[in-house]
Amino acid sequence: xxxxxxxxxxxxxxxxxxxxxxxxxxxxxxxxxxxxxxxxxxxxxxxxxxxxxxxxxxxxxxxxxxxxxxxxxxxxxxxxxxxxxxxxxxxxxxxxxxxxxxxxxxxxxxxxxxxxxxxxxxxxxxxxxxxxxxxxxxxxxxxxxxxxxxxxxxxxxxxxxxxxxxxxxxxxxxxxxxxxxxxxxxxxxxxxxxxxxxxxxxxxxxxxxxxxxxxxxxxxxxxxxxxxxxxxxxxxxxxxxxxxxxxxxxxxxxxxxxxxxxxxxxxxxxxxxxxxxxxxxxxxxxxxxxxxxxxxxxxxxxxxxxxxxxxxxxxxxxxxxxxxxxxxxxxxxxxxxxxxxxxxxxxxxxxxxxxxxxxxxxxxxxxxxxxxxxxxxxxxxxxxxxxxxxxxxxxxxxxxxxxxxxxxxxxxxxxxxxxxxxxxxxxxxxxxxxxxxxxxxxxxxxxxxxxxxxxxxxxxxxxxxxxxxxxxxxxxxxxxxxxxxxxxxxxxxxxxxxxxxxxxxxxxxxxxxxxxxxxxxxxxxxxxxxxxxxxxxxxxxxxxxxxxxxxxxxxxxxxxxxxxxxxxxxxxxxxxxxxxxxxxxxxxxxxxxxxxxxxxxxxxxxxxxxxxxxxxxxxxxxxxxxxxxxxxxxxxxxxxxxxxxxxxxxxxxxxxxxxxxxxxxxxxxxxxxxxxxxxxxxxxxxxxxxxxxxxxxxxxxxxxxxxxxxxxxxxxxxxxxxxxxxxxxxxxxxxxxxxxxxxxxxxxxxxxxxxxxxxxxxxxxxxxxxxxxxxxxxxxxxxxxxxxxxxxxxxxxxxxxxxxxxxxxxxxxxxxxxxxxxxxxxxxxxxxxxxxxxxxxxxxxxxxxxxxxxxxxxxxxxxxxxxxxxxxxxxxxxxxxxxx
Numbered sequence: 001x002x003x004x005x006x007x008x009x010x011x012x013x014x015x016x017x018x019x020x021x022x023x024x025x026x027x028x029x030x031x032x033x034x035x036x037x038x039x040x041x042x043x044x045x046x047x048x049x050x051x052x053x054x055x056x057x058x059x060x061x062x063x064x065x066x067x068x069x070x071x072x073x074x075x076x077x078x079x080x081x082x083x084x085x086x087x088x089x090x091x092x093x094x095x096x097x098x099x100x101x102x103x104x105x106x107x108x109x110x111x112x113x114x115x116x117x118x119x120x121x122x123x124x125x126x127x128x129x130x131x132x133x134x135x136x137x138x139x140x141x142x143x144x145x146x147x148x149x150x151x152x153x154x155x156x157x158x159x160x161x162x163x164x165x166x167x168x169x170x171x172x173x174x175x176x177x178x179x180x181x182x183x184x185x186x187x188x189x190x191x192x193x194x195x196x197x198x199x200x201x202x203x204x205x206x207x208x209x210x211x212x213x214x215x216x217x218x219x220x221x222x223x224x225x226x227x228x229x230x231x232x233x234x235x236x237x238x239x240x241x242x243x244x245x246x247x248x249x250x251x252x253x254x255x256x257x258x259x260x261x262x263x264x265x266x267x268x269x270x271x272x273x274x275x276x277x278x279x280x281x282x283x284x285x286x287x288x289x290x291x292x293x294x295x296x297x298x299x300x301x302x303x304x305x306x307x308x309x310x311x312x313x314x315x316x317x318x319x320x321x322x323x324x325x326x327x328x329x330x331x332x333x334x335x336x337x338x339x340x341x342x343x344x345x346x347x348x349x350x351x352x353x354x355x356x357x358x359x360x361x362x363x364x365x366x367x368x369x370x371x372x373x374x375x376x377x378x379x380x381x382x383x384x385x386x387x388x389x390x391x392x393x394x395x396x397x398x399x400x401x402x403x404x405x406x407x408x409x410x411x412x413x414x415x416x417x418x419x420x421x422x423x424x425x426x427x428x429x430x431x432x433x434x435x436x437x438x439x440x441x442x443x444x445x446x447x448x449x450x451x452x453x454x455x456x457x458x459x460x461x462x463x464x465x466x467x468x469x470x471x472x473x474x475x476x477x478x479x480x481x482x483x484x485x486x487x488x489x490x491x492x493x494x495x496x497x498x499x500x501x502x503x504x505x506x507x508x509x510x511x512x513x514x515x516x517x518x519x520x521x522x523x524x525x526x527x528x529x530x531x532x533x534x535x536x537x538x539x540x541x542x543x544x545x546x547x548x549x550x551x552x553x554x555x556x557x558x559x560x561x562x563x564x565x566x567x568x569x570x571x572x573x574x575x576x577x578x579x580x581x582x583x584x585x586x587x588x589x590x591x592x593x594x595x596x597x598x599x600x601x602x603x604x605x606x607x608x609x610x611x612x613x614x615x616x617x618x619x620x621x622x623x624x625x626x627x628x629x630x631x632x633x634x635x636x637x638x639x640x641x642x643x644x645x646x647x648x649x650x651x652x653x654x655x656x657x658x659x660x661x662x663x664x665x666x667x668x669x670x671x672x673x674x675x676x677x678x679x680x681x682x683x684x685x686x687x688x689x690x691x692x693x694x695x696x697x698x699x700x701x702x703x704x705x706x707x708x709x710x711x712x713x714x715x716x717x718x719x720x721x722x723x724x725x726x727x728x729x730x731x732x733x734x735x736x737x738x739x740x741x742x743x744x745x746x747x748x749x750x751x752x753x754x755x756x757x758x759x760x761x762x763x764x765x766x767x768x769x770x771x772x773x774x775x776x777x778x779x780x781x782x783x784x785x786x787x788x789x790x791x792x793x794x795x796x797x798x799x800x801x802x803x804x805x806x807x808x809x810x811x812x813x814x815x816x817x818x819x820x821x822x823x824x825x826x827x828x829x830x831x832x833x834x835x836x837x838x839x840x841x842x843x844x845x846x847x848x849x850x851x852x853x854x855x856x857x858x859x860x861x862x863x864x865x866x867x868x869x870x871x872x873x874x875x876x877x878x879x880x881x882x883x884x
Contacts, residue, residue, distance in 0.1 A: 017222040018108070020214050024225035025115045027209035028123070028232070032059045044111040048104050050080025057087055060122045077104045085114075093121045116224050123231045135227065141234060142166065145173045151186045157226040162215055164192025167233070171199055174237045178203055189216050204236045256336050263329040264341055270322050271347040277315055278355045281307075285362035288369055294377040301370050319356060323349060380454055387445040391463055394438055398470055405477035410485050412573045415492040422485050425478075432478060439471050491570055495563055496579075502559045503580035509552055510583050513591040516542070520598035524605075527690060529613045536606050543599060553592055560585050616688050623679040624693030630676055631696035637666065818876050825871035834859035834868035 022043055030039040033052065036059055040046035047053045049072075054065045066083045069076035081100035089095060095117060102110035120134070129137040129144070139154065146152045146169040154160045161167065163186050172181040178199050184192055193212035200206040209229045215221045291297045326349050329341050343349075410421055446464040450457050519542070526532045566572065577584070640662065683691075828843045829835035835856075840849040852874065859868035 016214075016218045017225075018112070020210060020218070020222040020225040021112050021116070022108075023211075023214065024209040024222075024228050025112060025119070027207045028119060028228050029056055029115065031207045031232070032056055035059050043115065044106045044108045047081075047111060047114075048106050049077045050082075050084055050100075050103070053084045053103075054080060054087075057084055057118070060118070061087075061091075063087075074104060088114075088118065088121065091121055093117055116228075119224075119228050119231070123235065124227060127231070127234060138227065138231060138234060142170065142230060145170055148173075149181070157223045157230065158221045161226050161230075162221060163189040164194075164196055164212070164215075167196030167200070167230075168192055170230075170233050170237070171196060171204070175203065200233065200236070204233075206232045206236050253336070256332065257338075260329060260332055260336075260338065260341075263325055263332075267322060267325050267329065267341075268344060268347060270318055270325070271343065271352055274315060274318050274322065274352060275347065275355055278359045281311075282359055282362050285359070285366040287366075290373055294374075294381060297370070297374050297377055301374060304367065304370055319352065322352065380449070380452055383445055383449050383452070384454060384456065384460070387442060387449065387460055387464075390438055390442050390445070391467060394435065394442065394467055397435060398474065401474055402470075402477060405474070405481050408484075410488045413488070413492075414579070415489070415496045418485065418489045418492050422489060425482055425485055429478060429482070432474065439467060442467055488572075491566065491572055495566055495572070498559055498563045498566075499578045500580050502556060502563070503578060503583070505552070505556050505559070506581055506583045506588065509549070509556060510588065510591065512549065513588075513595055516595050517591065517598060520595065520602045524609065526609065526613060527616075527688070529610070529617050532606065532610045532613045536610065539602055539606060546595075546599075550592075553588060556588060557585050616686050619679070619683050619686055620688060620691045620693055623676070623683055624691055624696075626672070626676045626679060627694045627696040630672055631694075633669070637662065818878065821875040821878065822872055825875060829871065833861055833863060833872070834865075835871045836865075836867055837869065840869075 026040060026043050029043070033039050033056055036055055038052065038055065040052060051068050054068050057063075058065055065087050068080045068083065078100045081103045085095060085098070085100060085103075095114070098110050098114050098117075103114060124138055125134050127133060127137040127141065129141045132140050135157075139157065142154045146154050146166055149165070149169040149172075151163075152165050152169050154166055165184060165186060168179050168181060168184055172179045179195065184195070190212045193215055197208045197210070197212065201208045209232070210225060214225075291300060326341070326343075332338075333340055410418055413421060443464055446460050449460055454460065524532075524535055526535065825835055826832070828839055830839075837849075837853050840852050843849075844852065852871075853869065856869035856871060856874045858864075859870040861868075
């Protein structure tokens with residue numbers, strides 16, 4: 001055994017611990033050796049020969065060892081020590097590193113280790129407390145014995161014993177009269193330890209193995225020494241423990257005997273009561289007298305359930321407890337070597353089980369009888385209730401069905417409504433077939449109630465008969481309504497097909513008539529004889545289709561008549577009109593009559609328009625014959641006038657003379673132009689807008705108007721210049737002196753003051769600009785720069801009078817551009833973007849004013865007023881920049 005015998009030899013290096021072990025082990029050995037009349041003084045010397053060691057083992061083990069060697073030689077000593085060590089090993093102790101030679105040689109460490117191993121094996125190992133042994137058992141014994149004592153907490157075998165209270169508590173626990181424990185103090189360990197050691201040595205025959213100083217004087221007392229000392233206390237008190245154990249054993253035996261007797265009495269009483277209850281209950285369960293009503297049977301069932309729920313469970317518990325008590329009692333008796341318990345006659349467990357079996361048999365039979373009776377009554381009640389429910393459901397379903405089947409709503413229904421009624425009727429027939437099972441079930445339930453002799457069978461039979469009669473009547477009405485619906489459906493399908501055919505043919509025919517009426521009433525606008533001839537040809541083709549259209553109309557009306565015939569023959573009540581169209585025969589006839597009325601009216605209108613177009617064609621040819629002659633003449637004259645104004649040969653007076661000659665020739669040609677104007681007026685009145693016979697229009701006349709305006713303006717300007725010149729030419733020499741020329745310029749609006757340049761016949765830049773502004777020019781910087789580049793191309797800063805006259809001539813002659821015409825109209829309009837007819841009549845000659853009014857488009861700008869005319873588009877059209 002390897003336990004605490006693996007002692008720590010290194011601890012012996014501590015002299016204090018070695019001293020404690022020497023003293024304790026020596027005292028322990030002497031406590032046993034004195035029983036053999038001997039003792040030791042020095043532990044390592046006295047055991048060297050092995051004789052006292054063998055004697056110690058014989059004393060503590062109670063066994064005889066081998067005969068020792070009595071020789072004094074070393075070999076004899078080793079032999080004796082080996083015998084002792086072999087005996088120790090035979091007791092299951094494993095000796096580690098301990099040899100006989102070391103003991104013989106007096107090795108203190110080996111000798112103390114060997115003694116500690118002996119102490120463990122023979123003084124501590126056999127200690128057993130609550131399944132713990134050896135050191136743990138000894139520690140647990142100390143803890144149990146000292147537990148009631150305050151300030152004592154045994155956790156180990158060293159410092160827990162240092163204050164001495166542990167030793168005192170062990171003594172006081174077993175021999176309280178030896179120590180007044182209440183006077184002991186934890187802070188006085190010397191007194192506590194000396195008291196415990198002295199009392200143990202004097203009264204308990206425990207030798208003093210340690211001194212108080214040995215324990216108090218070390219920080220940690222030697223564990224082996226303390227264990228050895230405490231084991232002596234354990235063995236000293238083991239005798240008292242045995243007496244206590246004997247007393248406890250006697251008390252336990254008596255308690256078991258008393259408990260057994262009580263269990264026997266309890267069993268007898270419980271068995272007697274249980275058997276008596278079974279005897280009273282079985283007759284009640286065997287009663288099979290049936291009740292007449294379901295309520296009474298339900299009450300019996302409720303009583304039985306109360307028995308099962310309230311009365312029987314406690315008895316089942318008593319029976320189980322009785323068996324448990326009996327078995328427990330028998331077991332206790334057997335374990336305690338007592339004779340088995342024999343209950344009174346008739347109260348054996350088997351007797352109780354037999355009685356319980358009879359009880360459960362009666363109970364089962366009673367339960368089955370109750371259930372069968374209740375099922376029988378429940379079957380009757382269920383069948384009756386089922387009959388009433390099914391009959392009520394069927395009667396509720398059939399309510400109003402006869403009235404519904406006798407309705408004649410199909411007589412006024414449309415085809416879609418008839419189809420819906422048929423679907424509804426088919427659904428009803430399916431529902432009727434489904435209810436056939438319910439009627440059969442009702443009859444079967446009534447038959448079963450009769451067979452079971454149900455008390456209210458007469459009323460059940462009467463109700464069942466009414467249901468069957470009503471069912472037969474519903475079947476007949478259903479078949480009759482189905483036939484009527486199918487017959488009506490066929491008639492309405494035929495009418496529906498005719499309606500559809502009528503709609504398919506009436507719709508295009510109606511559209512044709514409406515289109516024809518639109519065409520016949522359409523206001524035609526033609527401009528040529530060819531267009532009116534095309535319309536007349538198309539009209540004749542349309543009239544050729546009228547016979548076929550009349551045949552289609554008759555066919556469509558025939559379909560409607562066939563529908564009316566079917567309705568009258570089969571007395572079909574038509575509730576509505578044709579669902580496919582809103583067109584009716586009356587409308588077709590009315591539109592047909594309207595077409596026939598419009599045809600001759602169209603004939604007359606075409607004849608009249610044909611005559612008008614013939615007259616228009618005559619006017620076109622008449623105008624074209626004159627325009628084709630006058631147009632080229634005017635164009636030639638305009639080209640000649642243009643060349644004169646461009647070439648600018650000779651003086652102004654010479655140019656004016658040439659223009660007057662052209663003016664005279666134009667005035668002589670005016671009667672022809674007036675005649676052409678008259679023809680043009682007739683064309684306008686006839687609203688003729690094109691003429692394929694000529695390319696000339698009356699727009700060329702404006703060129704002559706502008707030509708007249710330009711000639712008159714040049715003449716007036718020259719007259720003004722000439723009048724001014726003649727007025728200041730007082731000596732009629734045809735020339736002007738410097739002062740006369742200055743006065744002439746001033747009369748023309750030039751403010752030349754006394755500037756030296758003016759006296760030399762030239763104007764500087766600013767004087768020239770002022771002169772232009774005084775003559776009506778609105779000059780900005782850009783415009784003035786343009787004029788200066790013309791009159792002063794060399795950038796000399798002065799303008800000669802000749803340059804001035806040349807510029808004025810060009811400016812007054814070059815007036816036939818669109819921009820200049822627009823500027824002129826803007827002056828007449830008072831700077832507005834439009835011009836009024838009154839303003840034109842006020843500023844222009846009558847014929848020219850009316851010409852402009854007739855050709856100017858209305859002005860549509862944001863600032864327009866009623867009667868406003870657009871002179872800008874008119875001006876651009878004159879020069880081909882836009883359409884007039």
